[in-house]
Amino acid sequence: MSTPPIVTTVKARTGGSVALKAGDHVSVVNVHGGQVVDSWAFPTSGEDPYEYMSMEHSRIHHYRLMFRPGDALVTNRLREILTFVADTSPGVHDTQCPACCDRSYRLYYETTDYHANCSDNLRAVMKANGRELAHVPTPWNLFMHTVVEDNAVFKDYPSKAEPGAAVTLRAEIDCLFAVSACPQDIIAINGDDAVPRDIELHHFPAA
């Protein structure tokens, strides 16, 4: 990671991706702080075109609700796909919440017009990469400060990621890493002001 990274800016409310080879690193940089970044990874080789990084399998792999630097994330076929290498944020990254969708905004927040959402952002990213998407897997919600409190009830807090905070991952197999800068602007998960902001992907190729 000594050479300068290839930087991709992902605009607020939109999605982006980077194709990783095994051994590559990618940093998800919270440029302005406070932004939740839904993330997914899909193998680009293998027998199953619908294999995906699975929060359900990764949680049980470590028998914890959240992951720590050093943990490998696994697919629904229990193959290691990414390793969580480093984290300069406070370390809270939700693994429970499904990606927001137009329906969730209408149902929970009573919107009446189309609302940009992470599910459609992922669909657009996959389409741009010529990939089919069987369903929208539960994302790893980087920087999302949703926690389970003592009474087993979910509680949302604004992201505590500072400007420049970054999560760094290493690809264990060739994969497409996809993100959505979450467009949630109704409840305060994207910082105290609930304003979605740009993020960056810094790609460090292994070779």
Ligand SMILES: [Zn+2]
């Ligand atoms: Zn979202």
